[in-house]
Amino acid sequence: MTARIIDGNALSARVRGEIADRAAALAARGVQPCLAVLLVGADPASAVYVRNKVAACEKAGIRSLRFDYPQDADPADVMARLGALNADPAVHGILVQLPLPPQFDETAVLEAIDIRKDVDGFHAENVGRLSQNREAFIPCTPHGVMKMLEAADVKVAGAEAVVIGRSNIVGKPMAMLLTNAGATVTVCHSRTRDLAFHTRRADILVAAVGKPRFVTGDMVKPGATVIDVGINRLQDGPEAGKLCGDVDFESAKAVAGAITPVPGGVGPMTITMLLENTVISAARAAGR
Numbered sequence: 001m002t003a004r005i006i007d008g009n010a011l012s013a014r015v016r017g018e019i020a021d022r023a024a025a026l027a028a029r030g031v032q033p034c035l036a037v038l039l040v041g042a043d044p045a046s047a048v049y050v051r052n053k054v055a056a057c058e059k060a061g062i063r064s065l066r067f068d069y070p071q072d073a074d075p076a077d078v079m080a081r082l083g084a085l086n087a088d089p090a091v092h093g094i095l096v097q098l099p100l101p102p103q104f105d106e107t108a109v110l111e112a113i114d115i116r117k118d119v120d121g122f123h124a125e126n127v128g129r130l131s132q133n134r135e136a137f138i139p140c141t142p143h144g145v146m147k148m149l150e151a152a153d154v155k156v157a158g159a160e161a162v163v164i165g166r167s168n169i170v171g172k173p174m175a176m177l178l179t180n181a182g183a184t185v186t187v188c189h190s191r192t193r194d195l196a197f198h199t200r201r202a203d204i205l206v207a208a209v210g211k212p213r214f215v216t217g218d219m220v221k222p223g224a225t226v227i228d229v230g231i232n233r234l235q236d237g238p239e240a241g242k243l244c245g246d247v248d249f250e251s252a253k254a255v256a257g258a259i260t261p262v263p264g265g266v267g268p269m270t271i272t273m274l275l276e277n278t279v280i281s282a283a284r285a286a287g288r
């Protein structure tokens with residue numbers, strides 16, 4: 001057996017088309033959706049992601065404002081900018097690219113964003129709302145995963161779901177969304193004693209560990225849906241520079257029922273959900 005590929009690029013193209021229509025309709029009513037993106041430091045990966053986000057906005061008819069700060073930026077300057085963006089009615093979404101340099105208190109920065117503009121869904125109040133199933137904004141990566149499961153007709157209610165990774169930006173909100181959708185959820189992490197015992201029971205397996213090709217075919221239940229959230233740039237060897245996920249695609253594909261590739265899987269959907277959240281925010285600001 002070989003798994004069905006869940007194509008994040010194709011799904012993104014479709015959803016981004018709908019988002020562009022909504023953005024155009026809002027603009028016609030005088031509300032041009034607008035996302036502000038703040039990038040601190042010169043991490044090359046972060047610069048690429050920010051460039052991709054800005055380009056995706058442009059293509060969808062969403063205005064973007066970009067603010068770049070040096071690696072040694074004064075956190076007070078960034079906080080002041082956030083205050084101004086919170087107060088600006090023309091701005092509907094604010095994203096501070098993570099990670100931040102060490103002089104920043106990341107939590108304090110995320111809490112400084114008005115929750116009505118928190119399109120990342122990282123503010124503690126949005127996290128609390130998500131846990132109560134009455135969220136303002138759903139974090140983009142796990143939200144994109146839910147959209148992929150839906151588009152691929154994967155039944156979530158009643159399924160055994162296993163999430164590997166417990167980060168605030170992926171693992172925890174992913175577990176919450178799957179729980180809200182009726183899955184029986186197990187969260188595994190670096191301290192889990194027998195990882196394969198858990199993963200082999202999963203109807204839906206989400207890998208968000210940050211280790212290249214960590215999940216192998218022998219860890220996958222036959223017919224399972226495997227979602228690969230990993231974005232790892234291989235450092236050395238013959239494949240240096242290549243992007244790969246947390247899943248060993250070839251061995252997992254031979255066992256799974258459906259699987260997401262890297263690149264072209266969850267990554268593009270993350271950006272799509274960012275655009276969607278920005279348009280939702282603009283629609284709320286327009287009173288509809």
Ligand SMILES: Nc1nc(=O)c2c([nH]1)NC[C@@H]1CN(c3ccc(C(=O)N[C@@H](CCC(=O)O)C(=O)O)cc3)C=[N+]21
Nearest residue numbers: 049096097098099120140231263264265267268270271
């Ligand atoms: N405040 C904040 N919000 C984020 O959403 C956020 C962040 N910080 N920091 C970094 C991570 C990472 N992230 C990605 C988004 C898209 C792709 C993506 O589109 N990847 C393409 C490949 C891109 C390439 O070739 O490098 C793909 O998987 O096909 C990857 C990674 C968002 N993040």
